[in-house]
Amino acid sequence: MSTTTWPTQQDLNDLQGDVILGLPKRTEDFIFFNIQDANAFKTDLKQLIPAITTTAQIKKLRDDISEHKRCGRPGLIKTVGINIAFSNLGLKKLGITDELDDPAFDAGQLASAQALGDQGFVDSSNKFDPNWLPEFKSETDGVVLIAGDSRTSVVEGAHKVENIFGASIRKVLVVKGQVRPGPEKGHEHFGFLDGISSPAIETLTKPLPGQIVVPPGVLICGTEGDVDSAGNAVTRPAWAKNGSFLVYRHFNQLVPEFNKFLEDNPLEFPNIPREQGSELLGARLFGRWKSGAPVYLTPTHDNPKLAADKQHNNDFDYSEDPLDQTRCPFAAHIRKANPRADLKDFGATALTQHMLVRQSIAFGAELAADEIESHTTRLDRGLAFVCYQSNLSNGFEFVQKSWVNATNFPPKTINGVAYNSGFDPIIGQNSGAPRQTDGMNPLNANAETTLPIDFIVSKGGQYYFTPSISALNTKFT
Numbered sequence: 204m205s206t207t208t209w210p211t212q213q214d215l216n217d218l219q220g221d222v223i224l225g226l227p228k229r230t231e232d233f234i235f236f237n238i239q240d241a242n243a244f245k246t247d248l249k250q251l252i253p254a255i256t257t258t259a260q261i262k263k264l265r266d267d268i269s270e271h272k273r274c275g276r277p278g279l280i281k282t283v284g285i286n287i288a289f290s291n292l293g294l295k296k297l298g299i300t301d302e303l304d305d306p307a308f309d310a311g312q313l314a315s316a317q318a319l320g321d322q323g324f325v326d327s328s329n330k331f332d333p334n335w336l337p338e339f340k341s342e343t344d345g346v347v348l349i350a351g352d353s354r355t356s357v358v359e360g361a362h363k364v365e366n367i368f369g370a371s372i373r374k375v376l377v378v379k380g381q382v383r384p385g386p387e388k389g390h391e392h393f394g395f396l397d398g399i400s401s402p403a404i405e406t407l408t409k410p411l412p413g414q415i416v417v418p419p420g421v422l423i424c425g426t427e428g429d430v431d432s433a434g435n436a437v438t439r440p441a442w443a444k445n446g447s448f449l450v451y452r453h454f455n456q457l458v459p460e461f462n463k464f465l466e467d468n469p470l471e472f473p474n475i476p477r478e479q480g481s482e483l484l485g486a487r488l489f490g491r492w493k494s495g496a497p498v499y500l501t502p503t504h505d506n507p508k509l510a511a512d513k514q515h516n517n518d519f520d521y522s523e524d525p526l527d528q529t530r531c532p533f534a535a536h537i538r539k540a541n542p543r544a545d546l547k548d549f550g551a552t553a554l555t556q557h558m559l560v561r562q563s564i565a566f567g568a569e570l571a572a573d574e575i576e577s578h579t580t581r582l583d584r585g586l587a588f589v590c591y592q593s594n595l596s597n598g599f600e601f602v603q604k605s606w607v608n609a610t611n612f613p614p615k616t617i618n619g620v621a622y623n624s625g626f627d628p629i630i631g632q633n634s635g636a637p638r639q640t641d642g643m644n645p646l647n648a649n650a651e652t653t654l655p656i657d658f659i660v661s662k663g664g665q666y667y668f669t670p671s672i673s674a675l676n677t678k679f680t
């Protein structure tokens with residue numbers, strides 16, 4: 204099933220557009236649904252397929268957007284992108300019983316909640332009940348993603364989808380993603396620029412300096428490099444080719460509480476004002492300044508010019524001083540989630556096999572004055588986290604369990620002793636218990652930082668499969 208010539212034009216027409224290149228978006232609706240009537244759904248899906256946005260269309264659209272910007276034309280090009288994905292329950296409802304060879308997908312995200320470190324409680328029958336939104340606990344059959352340049356465009360797309368499906372689906376939950384306003388565009392709710400670093404498939408896009416190059420099969424099923432966690436080729440049905448597993452995670456962010464934590468715990472240096480110490484702590488927790496400039500390249504002060512320079516803002520791999528945290532803590536979010544050269548002695552695929560493509564968007568209100576004043580979250584806000592990979596046990600599940608939650612990761616031996624760098628302070632999870640992290644203070648790497656609460660709280664999600672257009676045509680209708 205593997206091919207070395209991916210992608211042909213046919214593949215680009217086959218792969219849904221959000222998977223690698225991403226649906227362009229200022230706003231995005233996620234319509235989580237249950238299938239009410241499988242036969243009616245199949246008939247309706249036939250009508251939706253021509254409206255599903257392909258990678259070939261996104262490639263062209265992204266070129267048009269670049270040209271639009273280059274020419275200094277006003278406004279945004281109108282876009283409405285639509286994608287669809289199904290949970291294992293959804294596949295079963297449609298009578299698709301082929302084994303996709305991904306146990307985490309088969310079991311669903313709810314079954315993983317405890318092992319991922321989500322908050323919840325164990326009931327009297329020893330069953331874990333996570334503190335998730337009820338809609339994710341009841342489990343959904345699928346999700347439609349509708350992304351566009353404006354709310355008007357997305358509403359238009361949503362009407363189209365709803366008119367097509369009518370009563371064959373029941374909307375379980377609609378999450379409304381929204382890129383933040385003004386200068387916060389592209390920044391997640393804590394204020395840090397998101398969406399900078401992503402793995403590259405060389406045959407699709409020219410890698411930027413520092414980008415991790417992966418074979419297509421790390422991200423797309425049935426293509427070269429699609430292997431299981433032991434590195435063996437997986438046996439998937441032929442229709443799985445050009446599909447990808449979509450992870451949705453609904454994260455609430457406690458922004459006033461996070462800001463208060465930074466305010467109360469500035470890194471202390473002679474001649475550095477308190478606010479700058481707080482700013483530095485924030486940057487070291489993430490591994491990037493709010494502008495997106497990596498602390499590894501600019502450890503003491505932000506550098507927005509570097510942040511905006513795509514030829515340099517991702518061009519580092521921690522290899523110059525692998526046992527020193529002065530420039531970047533081992534536990535910083537971006538280092539835990541992509542340790543780059545920290546894994547260079549562990550084999551060629553130790554890093555690349557676990558890469559994933561993120562296509563998230565912020566949701567919820569901007570901070571209200573009373574929240575800032577009281578340092579307490581009153582309104583829901585956070586990240587509608589989306590990532591794609593060909594194998595959940597290699598991708599999201601592995602990164603969350605074995606990297607960001609693993610206190611002994613990345614593997615470092617200092618003076619003959621295995622070093623414990625602690626949790627990823629941003630997304631590492633300890634079932635809600637306080638977390639320790641090391642290396643935040645550049646002058647004293649062994650000083651431990653205690654994070655008293657989780658500033659990011661998982662409210663659930665699901666694992667979906669985003670089928671190719673040809674699979675939708677032949678298998679789903």
Ligand code: HEM
Nearest residue numbers: 391395396397398399400454537540541586602603630659
């Ligand atoms: C609310 C939750 C999250 C927030 C606010 C957040 C924020 C960020 C920010 C600001 C960056 C730096 C910009 C960039 O390189 O794109 C980043 C990078 C990254 N994040 Fe997250 N993230 C979140 C959840 C996650 C989760 C759940 C994962 C995976 C388990 C993850 C994996 C990554 C990866 C792989 C990178 C790129 C690292 C690199 O290549 O240098 N993030 N994130």
